Amino acid sequence: MNNVIHIAIAKKILDSDLKPALEIELRLSNDKKVVASSGEGESRGRDEGILENVDTAIKNFANLKKRFYELKKFNQKQFDSDLFDLYKEKIIGINTALTASIAHLKAMAIFERKELWQLIQAEFNLPTKLIKPQVICVLAEGGKHSKNKIKLGIQEISIIGLDKIAQAKKILVELLNKEGIKFDDGLEGGVAPQTSDTQKILSVLSNFYLALDIASQTRLSKDDVNFLLENNNIKIVEDPFDQNQTDEWENLQKQNNILVVADDLTVTRTDLIEKYKNCFNGIIIKPTQAGTVTRTIDAIFLARQFDKKIIVSHRGRETMDDFLADFAIAINSDYVKFGNPSQKERKVKYDRIEKILK
Structure with missing residues (x-):
């Protein structure tokens, strides 16, 4: 079985406050690509997870790149479990873990030809009704x-x-x-x-x-x-x-x-x-x-x-x-x-x- 992700790149972008944020880009075996990034809190609860400096996240991206390249099929729950293990081992920060998790989910949606919200409902056995919040x-x-x-x-x-x-x-x-x-x-x-x-x-x-x-x-x-x-x-x-x-x-x-x-x-x-x-x-x-x-x-x-x-x-x-x-x-x-x-x-x-x- 072929690998589903051919290229994984970590980049520094600017957020709404013009401060650094991490972006992960995945180029897929079907020639499509996905991009994921996540925000950061100015005010944080004292029990929140440990963030990782964006420069450090990019420098250490090899730990994640290997896992992306090894994927032959998508399994969100298993991938997320592996990500959180890396976080607990202090190999990645909580912000890097989430960005990688979202990138994986977006790639999976493309391969399954679903909208992202549809994939989330299917993957986690959620009700399929749509409600406007x-x-x-x-x-x-x-x-x-x-x-x-x-x-x-x-x-x-x-x-x-x-x-x-x-x-x-x-x-x-x-x-x-x-x-x-x-x-x-x-x-x-x-x-x-x-x-x-x-x-x-x-x-x-x-x-x-x-x-x-x-x-x-x-x-x-x-x-x-x-x-x-x-x-x-x-x-x-x-x-x-x-x-x-x-x-x-x-x-x-x-x-x-x-x-x-x-x-x-x-x-x-x-x-x-x-x-x-x-x-x-x-x-x-x-x-x-x-x-x-x-x-x-x-x-x-x-x-x-x-x-x-x-x-x-x-x-x-x-x-x-x-x-x-x-x-x-x-x-x-x-x-x-x-x-x-x-x-x-x-x-x-x-x-x-x-x-x-x-």
Whole structure:
């Protein structure tokens, strides 16, 4: 049996923040090629996997190139298992593992003449129905997503519904101009106002359904978190407390009117989903945290066993790869969180969802 991959190349590209990212290109025995890359988080949970410097990843690519060249048939689960073994042995980083996993999956889709989302559903025995996920679209950014000295005390204020984002931005910019508050671009394409007054921003957005990413690193007090939730039209709150404050998490998620979402708490790991299952009712799923497509699917299966809502998410710094869109459709994600479409690296993912569902 002939080898299915003839050439495997690792390259350095620039992400949405003009920082290095890894890209893997595979040239196949049928003369077609696939390209894969993945984003990286500016804000990271403390239990996330270990990243690999892009230059180091390219230098050490021989470890992966050999495995690609040895492939005579595709087996995603086995390939992903081998990748994670390399990660555990500290031969590759978690970012390199995921990029290789996506590249393998894309090559497999070409050989099986399937769309990527179709292959994911077939390979992992997922329901074949297609559901359009709701969009959590970032509007305003603070915390580590803003380079301003004076910034919002939470990481993101988002609008639920992509069709609402232009109107919400217009209202927000009018407020900032009226108040004489300067603003810049945030990391994910949102507005980064030079103010620490989060409530001022939220107060003009009362006609929208809102989602907050507080991010545990911001360390808001319990009283501050509760004030924001009680005085605004917030339907989703992500990482409201530190992972040591499990009592606060559990009490909050018992409220029926809000989706309490774990990201830094669970970092797409099955062991942490099991450990903290009583703390949240929605979960951020980031393949970059899991390290392979298979491990990401495993995390989703477990979260669904516990009846959690699924939010497939990008990272703070993204690439032009639209894999996340196919992945979100394939697993019937309840929500997607891809950032503001003002950045091309985010827009390409929203556009791909629309194309799939057309």
